[in-house]
Amino acid sequence: MSLSSIKGLLSNYSPVxxxxxxxxxxxxxxxxxxxxxxxxxxSDANKPARREGTEKxxxxxxxxxxxxxxxxxxxxxxxxxFALTAGLSALGDTKVVVFGGLAELIAGAISMGLGGYLxxxxxxxxxxxxxxxxxxxxxxxxxxxTETISEIFAPYDLPSELVSQLTDHLSASPMLPSFLMxxxxxxPEPSGSRALICALTIALGYFIGGFVxxxxxxxxxxxxxxxxxxxxxxxxxxxxxxxxYGKTCFVSGWKGRQNIRRGFIGGxxxxxxxxxxAGSAMGLVKGFQLLASSGEGHDEQ
Numbered sequence: 001m002s003l004s005s006i007k008g009l010l011s012n013y014s015p016v017x018x019x020x021x022x023x024x025x026x027x028x029x030x031x032x033x034x035x036x037x038x039x040x041x042x043s044d045a046n047k048p049a050r051r052e053g054t055e056k057x058x059x060x061x062x063x064x065x066x067x068x069x070x071x072x073x074x075x076x077x078x079x080x081x082f083a084l085t086a087g088l089s090a091l092g093d094t095k096v097v098v099f100g101g102l103a104e105l106i107a108g109a110i111s112m113g114l115g116g117y118l119x120x121x122x123x124x125x126x127x128x129x130x131x132x133x134x135x136x137x138x139x140x141x142x143x144x145x146t147e148t149i150s151e152i153f154a155p156y157d158l159p160s161e162l163v164s165q166l167t168d169h170l171s172a173s174p175m176l177p178s179f180l181m182x183x184x185x186x187x188p189e190p191s192g193s194r195a196l197i198c199a200l201t202i203a204l205g206y207f208i209g210g211f212v213x214x215x216x217x218x219x220x221x222x223x224x225x226x227x228x229x230x231x232x233x234x235x236x237x238x239x240x241x242x243x244x245y246g247k248t249c250f251v252s253g254w255k256g257r258q259n260i261r262r263g264f265i266g267g268x269x270x271x272x273x274x275x276x277x278a279g280s281a282m283g284l285v286k287g288f289q290l291l292a293s294s295g296e297g298h299d300e301q
Contacts, residue, residue: 057073069198073112073205073245076242078270079277081105081210082236085217086278089229094222105210113203117171120195127187134185143181146171149162152183212239233278237271244270 084104088097138145149167158166170176181187191197216231248266253259 018165020120021088064203065194066197069116069201070205072116073202074111074209074248075270077108077206077209078236078240079107079274080108082213082232082283083277083280085213085232086229087284089225089232090289092223092225094217094220094228096226097225098217099157101210101214101217105214108210109203113199113207116202117195117199120190120198124190124195127181127190130185130187131177131181132206138180142171145176148180148184158162207219209239209243212236221241236274236278240270240274241267245270 081101081104085097085101088100090099141232146167149170150163153166154162170179173179181189198281213232216228216235217225220228236285245263245267249263252262254263
């Protein structure tokens, strides 16, 4: 494997970018790591292709982590509020179901959004702490850093001369922290807007998913909660199946008999999970009603 092949491998990873204060503190000019390797090899032939690949990567419409956040919000929203509305339907009062469902939706969306925001912020703080520790280790123990670089290239079965050349070059490169963060710690740099986007995506997904089982209750009378419950169950069964099918096929693929079969199984699993949650909630409410009525009977005696 030549040095140009290693450049292609390194170009898939974005360099660390830091605030001016951190750059000033550690005196690391944060440039593109692949450009650094290009200057060492003295070849600029691959620059246009690399720039073109970077432009294609930047034009990606949906980030995979945003899709993951949306799935988390939707999966919780399609099960928890549905179980609550199904349980409240045992009381037979439509207003109680609607008000209780809306209250849970708002509180749940806020809670899920805050959880996503705090989680993303913690991830960002962890990344910056690891970056600072990595920079300190580079200065304090250069020999251990050199050994770490060699260990990174060990699984690729490269010639020892090439590994030695890359190790020497990276040890003296200002992009060494970026290299270690990408290849040793395998930590991608979080975006500055990641926390806010994560919070909004999870909260909105939860609210949209949880609002589906409430829709039938807006079109029935004040004491027709059981009628609305039947429509809610049918609506949620379809929604859960479509969500489970789409979530599975989004990962495995949409075409092919095997992928369709996996999507079908994923949809059935979501329907089963939602059904168990709703049945458990209804059973608990019924049990509380029986306990309350038995308690009232004892008081009358």
